[in-house]
Amino acid sequence: MIPGSNREHPTFIRSFGYAIEGFRTAVATERNIKVQLLVGVLAVVAGVVLRIDALSWVLVLLCIGLVLFAELVNTSIEAIVDLATQDLHPLAKRAKDIAAASVFTLSITAAVVGIIVFARALGML
Numbered sequence: 001m002i003p004g005s006n007r008e009h010p011t012f013i014r015s016f017g018y019a020i021e022g023f024r025t026a027v028a029t030e031r032n033i034k035v036q037l038l039v040g041v042l043a044v045v046a047g048v049v050l051r052i053d054a055l056s057w058v059l060v061l062l063c064i065g066l067v068l069f070a071e072l073v074n075t076s077i078e079a080i081v082d083l084a085t086q087d088l089h090p091l092a093k094r095a096k097d098i099a100a101a102s103v104f105t106l107s108i109t110a111a112v113v114g115i116i117v118f119a120r121a122l123g124m125l
């Protein structure tokens with residue numbers, strides 16, 4: 001519910017619109033998410049070219065979705081921290097650094113999964 005508003009909860013379609021708006025804002029303002037989208041597209045193209053099996057597709061698509069999810073949450077946390085304080089504060093640093101670490105952790109995991117999936121598809125494993 002929007003603070004100060006007595007409107008009912010937004011409809012499902014309207015909520016979907018806000019989510020698309022959030023995604024567009026993140027892509028327009030964050031360099032990292034552009035890179036992650038590009039890597040995701042390249043992974044999908046590699047999957048098509050190498051004809052990876054169904055389970056490999058599940059792993060690749062899950063990794064792409066999870067990295068984008070983490071980056072979106074990280075971007076949201078950065079905005080909340082900036083809203084909470086414009087000053088340098090150790091807790092602001094902790095919140096942002098840990099949010100960034102969540103993206104980093106998933107990115108490394110996704111990279112390892114990608115190496116295993118595509119190395120196997122190339123007959124190297």
Ligand SMILES: Nc1ncnc2c1ncn2[C@@H]1O[C@H](COP(=O)(O)OP(=O)(O)OP(=O)(O)O)[C@@H](O)[C@H]1O
Pocket residue numbers: 030032074078085086087088089090092093096097100
């Ligand atoms: N208010 C603050 N107080 C203390 N340290 C801060 C504060 N804001 C940012 N920092 C430090 O600067 C780093 C970068 O913060 P910033 O908000 O610029 O994120 P960013 O570089 O845009 O991150 P990303 O690349 O994920 O978008 C944070 O991880 C944190 O270590």
